[in-house]
Amino acid sequence: MATNSVNSPNVNNRSSHNTDTNDGEIITTLTKMQTTLDNAVKVSKNMRVDVKKSIDDQIELLKSNIIPQVKILISNVIQAQNKESAYRKRITELELSLQLKNQAESDKLENIEKMILENKEALTKISNQGSDINKKTYAKAATINIGRQKAAPKNSYASILYLKDDEEKTKTSTDALQVARKLVCSKPAGTAIIANKLLSNGKIMIFSKDENSKVNLDNLINASDEMISEEPKRQNPVILLKGVPKEIDRDDVPKIIKDCNQDIANACENEDSITVVYLKTNRKEHLVNVAIKVTPTIRRIILETLDRNVSFGFNLVYAEDASPVRQCFHCLSFGHTQTKCPVKEKNKEELPQCMHCPGKHLKANCPEKNKKVICCNCAKQPGTSNKQPENINHSPISEKCPIYKAVLSKAISKIDYGY
Template identity: 25%
Template sequence: MEERSQTRPEASEAAFLDALSDNSTPAPLPTTSTGRGPATQIEDIFGIQDVDSYLATLENLTARIIKAVNEGKSVTATNKRLITKTAEDIRGATRILPTLIRASTKTSAAGGNPITPELMTPTARDDFKKEIAACVREEVRKITKTLTKSQPSSPGARPSYSEIAGGMAKHARPAWTNADSNAPIPTPPRPITRPAIIVASTVPIKSRQEVLESLRRGADFKRTKYAPLKIQPVSNNKLRVEFQNVQERDDALERLQGSKEVSAEPAHTLRPMVIFKGIPGDIPEDHLVDIVKGQNEELQGLIREADDLKLRFKRKNRNSALYNAVFVAHPRVWRQIMDMGKVRIDHQRTHAEDFSPFRQCFKCLQFGHTRANCSADSSPCAYCADPTHQVEGCPIREKRGAPKCVNCSTHNNKFKATQNTQHRATSVNCPRLRAMKDRISNRIDYGSE
């Protein structure tokens, strides 16, 4: 019995994952070695014996969903958010279960005594477990049926992880909503870029707070009908001040022109980029813009100038017969392509997603360039920050020791800060990495329509 409880969950999990990526019709749950049917197999597999273990099991499963999706590199950011939201909805619905059980147990029996789990007969407890198992099995059947409808990219090929996740996200619905509702799942909001100015001090200062006070004195917003939407620090004790519209920004610029304490200029922005993945290799790259514009009616009225959609560079695709192409786009064109998700190119619909200009060098671990263009002399370990070895041969990593981020450590030493350093320098949770991504995002004009 003890050996079975250790091996059964792993085998069941592997079988479940195989079922998700297989186009075959899901088979019914087999009976257990004890002869019991599928209605009671759930507690055998996961060790569910009571409500608490049931809740703990679902918490664990939803945590696996979130972790797996966020680690998948082939899943779009939109699908990641949708799947993560679905898992959170499962958790939310699950937390209601104890309340429902407590409410049901208060119902008096024929003799007027409340029915508690301890007072339930074995038959009643078995019926309750069967009901839970049937609900779980039905939900799995629905999801598996949805996934098997998604056809792979080519005949005979297994569907990709992104195709499976996309099918789940597309049909996911919170457990407590009306199943008959035809309301579409809302699309995650696109980033919006507001007009902004960069404010710098023209006199010696010791902190950004002094720049803020000079801004308040120079613009005197108390005499206006507006206020900045956001004020955030940037490099070299400068401030980025964001406004609702161009009129507010221009008025603030005019007010600050006569200031002797600060200078102000419009924030310079970059156009967003988009990547098309999986373009047939026999399509010339210099024909792509004309093909995209001609085959996609949604874009014809938006691509008005030559610079509205311009090829930046090509990238290799995992399939040698295909290639990826990165374009610089006008904000209105970028937003339409993001809403479309796929663009028609020749005989197929090609996946399109946002392309960030963020770069991190895997040699010096700094930002803004790659290893090929790095001129640094040192090459610290991405795991422990030691300059004498690389991450592949890191002894701290092999011993499962605590990591140390070289960028956060340098930042703390330079600015006497206390940022957490116990993570890799390439971790998505690195405060310095997130700050650099935010800084780059603030420089991109995604439009405000």
């Protein structure tokens, strides 16, 4: 009876789970106790009936309650050990995965840092060569041409002449021109004058054919007792700072630039080394573009040494050459802006010049918008042979416009870029 109940499948299943030796000993001990009691009952024929019954009850209690509960307890322990083993294995896998991921991220960051360093070196090399890697825009057209300006402009052979001993400015530029003609005609050898221009304050500008002609003219005039020749004064360049925080006051811009950029501060000769010229709107409402007039040395520091990035404390502001060309977006002529358009001041009801055709209306209302664009300036401007330029199919604000090119070249020649 007792022997069959002991050899249960659960005991075999326990051994298949590789339980500890102590667990097996408990079951074995209990089984031996049950077997011993069974055998004792069988062989003890003189045992009192009440004692025998008591032993049978204890055996039955051992079989029905204690042994099953011990088996359940051992099974729970085995399950807990299996779960703990699974959790430890999972933790090990996660730690290994995290280590591999961190290593991969570290390698990726090293590659990114290496790429940034290589790109920065390449950009510095390009910047030193005077190249512009940014996308062309109308506002940058002057910058591109300035960077590539190698040949001396026409004004390089220009001289400013004025009369001596005219402190009260009683002499006119016409008087100065007559005296200059007399001096040049007296000794014309080595001078080749191609044009002249009357200026204010009794001064004139003389354009020589080449450098030798200019040198000979300057020596001739300065050797006389009547006139003085000097180099034409060119204007300082204008730099456009794109994205200055709006909360910065316009008058504080020069001081902030000096305080935050030591190279620029060292190059400042006086308070006029950096002056704010005008403000322009930025695409972002909280920013503004600021145009500053600087010396040629400071311009070179901004564009080359600082790689076009000017510090404003917590901000780096991109800088570039401002276009020296002023074009009105009402009449599309050059030399003034929309706020000071003479056409608009003369007649406030005057419609704007169309950017698509020579007519006067808004571009959105242009009746010719399905046809090729026609530059209003070229269409109204005769060429050298009293004819229109051959190609007038371009926008009046395009850098391809021959009139724009001429205006740009003239404007550049009047600015001292330090070349």
